[in-house]
Amino acid sequence: MASPRTSGALELCKTTITAATSVVAAAMLLRRVAADLLPVGTPPLLGSLLLLPPPSSRRHAVVIEEYDGAYHNSVFLAARAHVSTLLAAAPSVPLVIKATLPRGADQIRFSMRPGTDVVDVFDGAELTWRLSSSQGKRSPRGGGAAREVFKLSFDAKHKEMVLGAYLPFVMGRAEAAAREQRQAKLYSNERGKWRPVTLRNASTFATLAMDAEQRRAVVDDLDRFLDRKEYYQRTGRAWKRGYLVHGPPGTGKSSLVAAISNHLRFDVYDLDIDNVRSNTELRKLMIRMKNRSILLVEDVDCALATAPRRGADGRSDETSPAAKNREVTLSGLLNMVDGLWSSSGHERILIFTTNHVDRLDPALLRPGRMDVHVHMGYCGFGAFKELAATYHGVDGDEGHPLFPEIEALLREVDAAPAEVAERLLATDDADAAVEMVAKMLRNRKAGDAEDGSGYVKQRLHVGPRRPVPAPSRGPSSARRMVIDEAMLRGTGRRGRGGLRGRGRGRGRR
Template sequence: MASQRRSGALELCKTTITAATSAVAAAMLLRRVAADLLPAGTPPLIGSLLLLPPPSSRRHAVVIEEFDGAYHNRVFLAARTHVSTLLAAAPGVPPVIKATLPRGADQIRFSMRPGTDVVDVFDGAELTWRLSSQGRRPWDGGAAREVFKLSFDAKHKEMVLGAYLPFVMARAEAAAREQRQAKLYSNERGKWRPVTLRDASTFATLAMDAEQRRAVVDDLDRFLDRKEYYQRTGRAWKRGYLVHGPPGTGKSSLVAAISNHLRFDVYDLDIGNVRSNTELRKLMIRMKNRSILLVEDVDCALATAPRRGADGGSDETSPAAKNREVSQFLDSL
C-alpha cells in the first residue's frame, strides 16, 4: 500500500510539473506574439496582464567607443558631430551642455556631458543618444574615455543598422568638408610642410571676367560630378589647367579660389627643391586624395634644373640638358 501511495504521489508530481511547464511555455509564446503585434505605446497595465516584459527590455542598443584599439573610432567621431548638430537644433536638449570653439574653427561646437542623453527622430523612429565615461586615457593626462550608447526599439534594428548609422556617417563627412580649411603644402627636403590657407580668394571676390568665371566653375563642377565616369572608363580622375601671365595678374589667387570651391588642399611644388626623380615620386605618393598640385614657373624651373650625371651626381655644367626625368614626369600629369 505504501508503495502504491508513493507511486501515485510521484505520478501526480510529474503531471503537475508537466502542466506547469506547458503553462510557462504558453505564456512565453504569448509574450513574444504580443510584443511583436502590440504598438510601442501599449499601456503598462495591459502589458502586465499579458505578461509582457517592460518597454525598457524590448529596446536594443549600439555601443560606440571612442577608440578602436589605438586609433580614434571614426563612427564615434561621426556620432559626436551628429549629436552636436542635434544639440544646436533640437528643442529637447539636456539642461546642461558644453560649448567650445576649437582652434581654427569659426563656429561654436556643442557637446554633451557624460550621463546625459538627447533624442533624435529618423524615419518616424525615436532614437536616444547617451554619453558616458569608460576608463582613462593614460597618454592624455588621465582624461576619461567616452562612449556613446544609441538605444532604440527592437523593431527598428534593421533600419538603424542599415540606414540611420550610414546617414550619420555621411552627414558628418559632409559637415567636415564644409567646415575644413584648406591647407597649402610646400616641399622642403623631400617632405611636405603644411600651413593653413586663411582668407584665401574665392570666385566671388576674384577680379575675373564674369563669363570666364562661370566657364571655370561649370568645368570644375562637371569634373567633380564625373568621378564615377572616370572610374568606369579606367581613366585617372584628374583635371589640368595651364595658367600663364606676368606676375601680379592673379594666377595664385585663381588657384586659391579653385581650392576654396573644391575644398581641396594645394600642394605647391618647387621643382628647384627636388633633388631627384625618386624624391619627386615620393612627394607625389605622399599627396592626399582630392588635392591640387601647383607647379609654379615650371618653364623657368626646368630650364635651370641640373641634370644628373652618370655617377649619380649633378651635372651643373649642362643646364640646357635639363632634368629629363622630372620633365617627363611632369608631362605625364
C-alpha cells in the same frame, strides 16, 4: 501489464501536460504581442502584472568607442558631429551641454557632457544616444587619459534598420558637413615633408577679375571633373585634371588658384621643386598628398630650368651648375604628372603657372598632361567693371561717366588687373578711384615711363625663347575644346584671356 487504474492516470497526466504546454505557449505569444504593442515607457508595475520582460531585455545597443587602437575612431567622430546637430535643435528639456568656440572657427559648437542622453528619431523609430566617460589605462608615470564612449540604444525590432540605414546615414551626413565647414590647408614641402598652414585667401570666382565667359568655362570644367568618377574608372584613367595657367605678372594667376581651392574646397600643395632633392623624394611627396587636393607648381618655367632631363643613357644632363647639385629631372616631373605615380591618388587638380609659356618643354604641353590652358591676360573692360562693382559698388549697367573713356583706353594700352585693383583700393571715394584708373591709362597711352605711381612696365619674354609646338593635326585635335580669345566679351583689341581644353577625359556625360 498495467492495470486500468494505472492507464487512466497516465492518460490524465498526458492530457494535463498537453494543456499546460498550450497555456504556456499562448502566454508567451501574448507577452510577445504585448511587448511589441506597448510603448517603451510602460510603467514597470504594469509590465510585472502582465509578466512582461524588463525593458532592458527588449532593447539593443551599439557601443562606439573614441579610439580604435591608437587611432581616432571615425565612427565616433561622425557620431559626435551628428549629436551636436541634435543638441542645437533639441526641444526645451533639461539638458546639460558644452558650448565651445574652436580656434579658427566662426561658429559655436555644442557637445554632450558625459552621463547625458539625447533622443533622435529616424524612420519613425526613437534612438537614444548616451555619452559616458571611462578612465584609460594608466601609464608608467601615473595617470591616464579619459576616453569617451557613445552608446546607441534602440528597440530590438529596429536592429536591421539601425545597422543598415541609420549608422550609414550618420556617417554620410558627418562627411558632408565636414566638407562644407572645413578650412582649406596650404602645404609647402620642406625636407621631404609637407608643412601645413591655414589657407585664408578669400578669392572666389565672384571676386576674380576675369571675363565672364572664361570664368563660366573654368567653373563648368571643374564641376564636370567632380561628377565623372565613373567615367574615369570605366576608361582606366587616373582621376586628375591638369591646368596650365599662363599670362603676364599681376594678371591673377595665384588668385585663380585660390578661387579654385575655395570653389572645390580642396587643399593646396605648393610644390617648390628647388627644395626637392631627388626623384625619389618627389614620389614620396606625391604619395603623401591627400585625395581631393590641388598640386601647385608656380613659375614652372623657372623650375624646369634647373631640372635636367635624363638622356637615353639614363643620366641627367648636368650642363647647368644648378643641375649638378640636384637629382630631380624633367622626366621625374613628367612621370609625376602623367605616369604611374600620377595614379597614387584620386580627385586631384594639377596646376602649373608660368609667365612665359613659350619657354616650356613641348613634352609638358602635350595632351594628357596639361588638359586645360587658361590664359590670364591684361584687364579688359568687362573685368574692370566687375572690379569697380566689387570694390566700390559701381553698377556696371548704369556705368560711370568715365567708363566710355576707360573702355577705349583699355583697347589701346595694357594694364594688369592687379594695377587696376591697386588704384581702386587707394581711396574710398568711388569717383576718385575711377578717375585714378583713367589717369593711369592716359599716362600709359601718352608713353610715360612711369604712370605717376611708381609703376614701371615689365618687359616679358626676355631671354632665350623656345618655339611653341604646332598643334597636332591628328584625330585627337578634332576633340579639343577651344574658346578663342576673340570670342570673349570685353577683350578688346588684344587677347585679354582665354581657356583652351585639350579634350583629355572629355567623354559624354
